[in-house]
Amino acid sequence: MRQISKIINVKLYALIIFLSLFYGLAFTFSDFYNSPFDNAKDFFILSLQWGVVVTATFGFLYLIIINKYIFAIVFPLLTICCGILTYMRYALQISLTPMLLDLAFVNDAGTWLENFNFLILILIIASLLFSAVCVYYRWKYITVKQPFIHAAIAISIILVTNHGILRRPLSQRIPYVIYYSLKEYINSKNIVQDTRNTFVANDASTQTDSLTVVLVLGESLRADHLQLNGYHRNTTPLLAKDSNVISFPNIYTNPYYTHTSIPHLLTRADSISPDRAYTEESFISLFKQAGYKTYWIANQESVSTYVYFMNECDTLIYVNGGKSLYIFNKWLDSDLLPDYKESLNDPSSKKLLILHTIGSHWWYNSHYPDSFETFKPTIKSRIVKSNTQEEMINSYDNTILYTDFVIHRFIDELREQNAILFFISDHGESLGEDGYYLHGEDRPELHYPACFIWYSTAYENMFPQHIQSLKKNKNNRYLTDFLFHTILDAADIETQYKDKRLSIINTR
Ligand SMILES: [Zn+2]
Structure with a gap:
């Protein structure tokens, strides 16, 4: 009995509950406030997610809090970090991602300093004052007996909430986003350092002096929703008018997630040796051997399964470093254009540009400007089941209309050059077939990605x-x-690693 009364420490629990709610309202709420919802049930689901965090x-x-010394150091630091993240979320509409950490640590420290302003200074001071009061209260009024039992309870709560489906919303939200982003960032750094000596040196070469090869990696775009492939709606009016576009409606992808599909696309991975996606270099290295300058321009996050290839390129540019899937304002592929144009202006005569687009990713309405809302009514709730199938398809088709526009802009920059552009989506998307939506379960419609090629x-x-x-x-x-x-064939690259039988432009 005495044991239990030692553990039920009212002041201790009152303080933790107060601080948790304070964090939930002052910080975590910033990750929820603009989540679109349509009805009371959606609101309930969102509230539950908030409750998990x-x-x-x-x-x-x-x-x-169990150890007062640890609390005195960790709590103020955590509060300052959360304060800054909340500021970023409200004022800049960005959240912490591994990409943003990369930008901050490596590429772009200057931009961070520019964003450091008076308001952030006040925020830090306020966080420190608040923390000081909490630490003082903890030291003066709370004694913790049986610390190991308390620690065991605390760790159990952490483990349960960081497990299974609960972890997904948690990992992208303040405060746990700090841990998960850092973990992914460090993991990615280790992968980039991998030695993958797949190809012998000086193997690849080309006779061509001047050529630009562009590979656009699409997102969740299924072949049968392209007007180019006979879809009943005019989803690709600009590409359909261009007689130099050739569409391939019957491409089959085995992987049906971004994380597994991108490495498969870029490497020699096939159904017999799928592991090559994680152990080998990509064709990017062969392009470099043949004298191509290579660029990766990303409008998606870097993920551990393909971050290696992003860093294989001579130049890596993130155009939307702080966007995450829990931010519901606009996240558009036209943001790729300025860096794309600048890369094309590079004086090197042979170039490979890989553009990783956000395309038709859920939440669809975020990925096209309002002026492209042609098919109506569109989705209103971020809870998939609260939208009708018609709304889902309308919003999805609007993203295609916008992709058509953006790819058309990419092509416009290439018309006067010796250039070829490949577009291939990483996988398809379920749009209500048998009640399935998005991509997760293995469904037939996920295996047919949109794919087309344009040439000058x-x-x-x-x-x-x-x-x-073709x-x-x-x-x-x-x-x-x-x-x-x-793509090696298209770039006129000769190498022992190219299997002509697998090339669709091979002129056997
Ligand atoms: Zn994807």
Whole structure:
């Protein structure tokens, strides 16, 4: 009995509950305030998610409060960090991501200093004062007996809330986003340091002096929703008008997640050796060997499964470093354009540009400007099931209309050059088939990504046989394994690692 009364320490619990709620309202709320919801049920789900974050915060504060010295150091630091993150969320509409850490630590420390202003200084001072009061109260009024039992309870709460489906919303929200982003960032750094000596040196070469190859990695775009492929809606009016676009409606991808699909697309991975996606270099290295300057321009987060390839490029640019999927304001692919144009202006005569787009990712309405809201009514709630199938498809199709516009802009920059552009989506998307939405479960519609190729007139004049093959092969069925070999062929690169039989522009 005495044991239990020692653990039930009213002042201790009152303080932790107060601090957890304070964190929940002052900080975590900033990650929820602009979540779109449509009805009371949505609101209830969002509140539950918020509750999970607050409970997890309770667990962590509980753990650090047990020892007064640890609390005196960790609590003020955590409060300052959360204060700054909350400021970023409200004022700048960005959240902490591994990309943002990369930008902060490596590429762009100057921008951070520019954003450091008087308001942040006040925030830090306020956080310190608040922390000082809490630490004082903890030292003066609370004694913790049985610290190990308390620690065991606290750790249990942390483990339960960081497990399974509960972890997903938690990992992207203040305060746990600090831990998860740092973890992913460090993990990515280790992967980038991997030695993957896949190709022997000086193996790849080209006879061509001047050529630009662009690879646009699409997102969640399914082939059968393209007007180009006979969809009943005009979702790709600009591309459909361009006679130099060849669409491939029958490409099959085995992987159906971004994380697994991108590495597969870029490497020699195939159904017999899928592990090559995680152990080998990509075709980017062969382009470099052949004298191409390589760029990766990212409008998506860097993920541990493909961060290696992003860093394989000579130049890596993030255009939206602080965007995360829990931010519901605009996150548009037109943001790629300035860096794309600048890279094209680089004097090097041979270039490979990889553009990783946000495309048709959920939450659809974020990924097209309001002026592209052609198909109506659109989705209103971020809870998938609260929207009708019609609304889901309308919003999804609007993203395609916008992708059509953005790709058209990419192409416009290439018209006067010797250039070829590949577009391939990482996977498709479920739009209500058998009640399934988005991409998660293995569903047939996820395996048919949109894929098309555009070429300039100069390219056609230089490689007429390539264009003939593409036109001849356009309706054939291919696995995405074709990309590695085809893009090398398109760039006129000779290497022992290219398997001509897998190239769809091979003129056998
Ligand atoms: Zn994806």
